[in-house]
Amino acid sequence: MTDPFLQALADPSVLPQSVRDLHHSPGEYVGECDIERGRGILVQLALKLGRFPPAGRHVPVRLVTQTQDKDHSWLRDFGGHETTSELRFDAKTGYVNERFGPLSIRLKPVASKRGLEVHVHRLTVFGVSLPQFLMPQSSTSEWQDDLGRFRFDVASSMPGLGLLIRYHGWLTPLHSRAQVG
Template identity: 50%
Template sequence: MSSDPFLQALAPNHSLPNAVQWLHSTEGQYSGQCDIERGTGFLTKIATNLAGFPPGGKDVPVSVTINRMGETLTWTRDFGGHCTTSHLVYDANRNCVREKFGAISIWLRASLQNGVLRIEILRLSVFGVPLPAFALPRSNTREWQDAQGRFRFDVSANAPGLGLLIRYQGWLTPDHTMRGAG
């Protein structure tokens, strides 16, 4: 069985922090807490609703359930009762991850810098129609391990002309017995 799409997209011999490696190597459920900030404006609301992103909030309980079906990983994120599901696969042609949120597909490049997994947006399509490069959202998404050994995340997307679309940041720890995925 192949590994997590993000692990496949990283350069060989990568050395991720344990908490990041664990989350990207196992199926199961993780729980924690996060802060969610959403941009404002009519077009921003349309974009974030199309992707199924959660409403804003502070200290929101969050859980992430990761399941594998063949080559596809399904990540179900529950932000205090608001569920956002995405499907991730490795795109060997572009050596990146393709993540589908509802009507939106995003191609992501993963890189490791000083123990931090960084993820940037390479391409995006809405209802199968690609956005031109100048309209692509910019992301400063990062995953790392904190001093308590927890998985930390800071996910963000900013769109040219619109500003902030979404930012959610927080931490996760494994819940129960996890199943190896890789």
């Protein structure tokens, strides 16, 4: 079963090779990232609900992607802090739904030769949709750098609260589960 992000794209072949590879089949990736967190009690509460990692520079990161039937999971290990999400493509709407604990996000990926942009279209907390004026603003992109590495930059802010979280860095494949015999 293809990754939900690739299922949502009209033509995933335009993506850079490292981006296609990461989304193509289950596997394990390692790298490094910097993590910035916003300030304030409400921001910290939102980040705790989503089980997002603490701030840090040059944090070792590991991503394990797994597939079982139509269910996909991404386990992100940021220097020992694990954040897991479940992803599923909704063929009726064309969106990818990603769940982090009680938070559920409706995403729309957009492909280009440069890479993948992911836009947030809806957020629910404990099953309740946030009104549009409270929707987080997200800037998420994936691309391939000059060394052929998968690069990512995930940032989210909220009206009235400012930055929630931003993490950016690189990943390289450790191995592909599809190749393991």
